[in-house]
Amino acid sequence: MTATFSRQQMTATALIGTGLARRSRQKRVGDACILTFHGVCASGEDAGLLDASLHTPQKFFHELCAHLAKNYRVLPLDVISRMLTRNEPLPDRVVALTFDDGYESNYRLAYPALREFELPATIFLCTGFIDGTVQPWFTQLEVAMARATVRQIEIQIGAVPLRFSTATQTERATALPTVLRAFKQLPQSAVAENLNRLVKALQPVLDGNIPAPLRPMNWKQARELRDSGLINFGAHTHTHPILGRCTTEVARHEIFHSRDRISTELGAAPALFAYPNGHAYDYNADTKHLLQEAGFRAAFTMIPGRALPDTDPCELPRYGSPESLQQAEATVSGAFETFKAWRQRMRRAFSPSM
Ligand SMILES: [Zn+2]
Structure with a gap:
């Protein structure tokens, strides 16, 4: 994320500095x-x-x-x-x-x-x-990872073996994209079971509230x-x-x-x-x-x-x-x-x- 952002930011700065953005806006x-x-x-x-x-x-x-x-x-x-x-x-x-x-x-x-x-x-x-009956799977996953109480996870998600540290917020944030990628490869019918298994392994402190x-x-x-x-x-x-x-x-x-x-x-x-x-x-x-x-x-x-x-x-x-x-x-x-x-x-x- 950060690497992509800074590369895009550098390109954007160059495109604006050289006047290409202004010319594109006028011509497009x-x-x-x-x-x-x-x-x-x-x-x-x-x-x-x-x-x-x-x-x-x-x-x-x-x-x-x-x-x-x-x-x-x-x-x-x-x-x-x-x-x-x-x-x-x-x-x-x-x-x-x-x-x-x-x-x-x-x-x-x-x-x-x-x-x-x-x-x-x-x-x-x-x-x-909007009905209040569904919390999308990726937000459930993010909240559970953010509130994990274990320090290390080793788990198989579909065909992907995952091993990551959850000791600090930085480590959890670093692991999140890899975990999301593994879930996005699953057939939809397997998402709930894998999510339940991961949440159980993370042992998060969930109080029913989610971040604003x-x-x-x-x-x-x-x-x-x-x-x-x-x-x-x-x-x-x-x-x-x-x-x-x-x-x-x-x-x-x-x-x-x-x-x-x-x-x-x-x-x-x-x-x-x-x-x-x-x-x-x-x-x-x-x-x-x-x-x-x-x-x-x-x-x-x-x-x-x-x-x-x-x-x-x-x-x-x-x-x-x-x-x-x-x-x-x-x-x-x-x-x-x-x-x-x-x-x-x-x-x-x-x-x-x-
Ligand atoms: Zn969406």
């Missing part, structure tokens, strides 16, 4: 940049987390909103999706803001900044989380956001499984049930969907077919890239959340993409000919 037309956030975190609230990267600091989020409002055209994702579907030309400098899962911090900390700058956003709800950034919003708050006219809601399954690792039956239930819970609670069926985890192997042709059958117009991945009129509407790309204004500008302006294309051209030009 006809595509949309869709940013993905999860939670927003007030100062000091990240103390109980092992991985704060999913929870954008509130102060930075406010600065980012100010920057986007001044320099870009932030449109509702629903509007962008319709324009792409109809093959209508997008205006230049188009950005959309999205939030996954439905954290309470979206309501408490992100919405005030969005309202101040009149920026629309879409929140993709994991409906069981990991708490869900409720339906009343979602209705208030809907009524503001700025916030639109999409679906993100009911229990947050990786759909590509589910049977068709389970994937169908997750997609249809999350659609129906949103229809019941918010009065309209959602047209947009975001894949949990969202990488290439996290959904498949079956998943896309089910989404179309359930009446979704568009679905969003976590594969970085620009959304264009000829992009598959069930595989619209999104960028992760930036961690600095420079990273945000290099991403949103398209400078990262311009740089990537230039690097590929150079590699081809200098690779030995066959």
